């Protein structure tokens with residue numbers, strides 16, 4: 417048995433309609449917002465109709481640690497630090513098409529004592545023996561076809577000491593999946609199908625959509641059937657937003673300098689000083705002289721949202737633009753709200 421919650425507990429209901437009888441360790445960390453998503457390649461030999469990978473990433477051999485583009489292992493390390501990660505989810509594309517990269521990241525994770533789980537659409541077979549340090553593996557049969565091909569690999573993964581199971585979107589009920597997990601003491605994770613720019617047209621042809629996911633009613637009809645799996649976990653789309661993502665933001669926000677104001681949603685509020693490079697250097701001088709903490713980016717400076725009036729005036733008199741900004745604490749600094757001051 418893996419490190420997740422023990423088999424056999426009755427159904428536990430958690431946030432936003434999610435529930436489980438067994439929660440794999442990777443999901444437990446994800447719920448805490450402590451899981452870093454490591455996208456190791458956009459290359460994949462399948463073309464699932466519901467594939468959520470963006471058009472910019474699919475088919476391209478690119479690496480991202482959460483929102484951060486990765487050029488070297490150091491970038492991954494920085495992202496781990498930024499969110500105080502306790503675990504890594506290796507995903508793609510198809511990660512096992514780039515197994516050497518996966519091995520490199522596994523080494524880093526083990527050095528830092530992080531839990532690692534990996535998603536794959538391949539019945540990995542003997543490749544599993546190369547994944548030293550992997551704690552948990554989740555098999556995804558594309559469009560739920562031929563799940564029996566994965567049974568041998570589930571057995572082998574468990575023999576190698578990994579926790580193992582299926583992770584599937586709730587597109588339909590596939591009896592064989594339940595039989596395989598129950599036969600092998602494996603887990604089953606079922607996800608509500610989410611709609612993104614890249615997949616919504618194809619999903620809308622066959623399912624009814626509410627907001628950005630397949631409706632709860634339609635999903636529940638399918639998920640109910642899967643509850644026959646002994647080690648069962650259902651993860652709703654809203655759960656990902658209100659629990660997992662929000663908690664990750666809070667962890668990241670808390671690792672920023674104290675002058676940022678942190679909201680209950682884990683976003684940051686600050687004053688953003690904008691201008692060309694020369695003016696930004698003048699702004700740095702002004703803030704330094706005033707003893708004001710700040711962070712310099714290539715395109716702007718960020719400092720406290722409660723900047724004194726005389727400092728604001730001094731900056732403006734140098735032709736700099738000042739705005740109060742609410743943004744994500746993520747690498748891409750996605751802005752949610754802006755107000756000129």
Ligand code: SF4
Nearest residue numbers: 460462464467509537
């Ligand atoms: S296996 Fe995954 S990455 Fe590949 S096409 Fe299907 S959903 Fe997309």
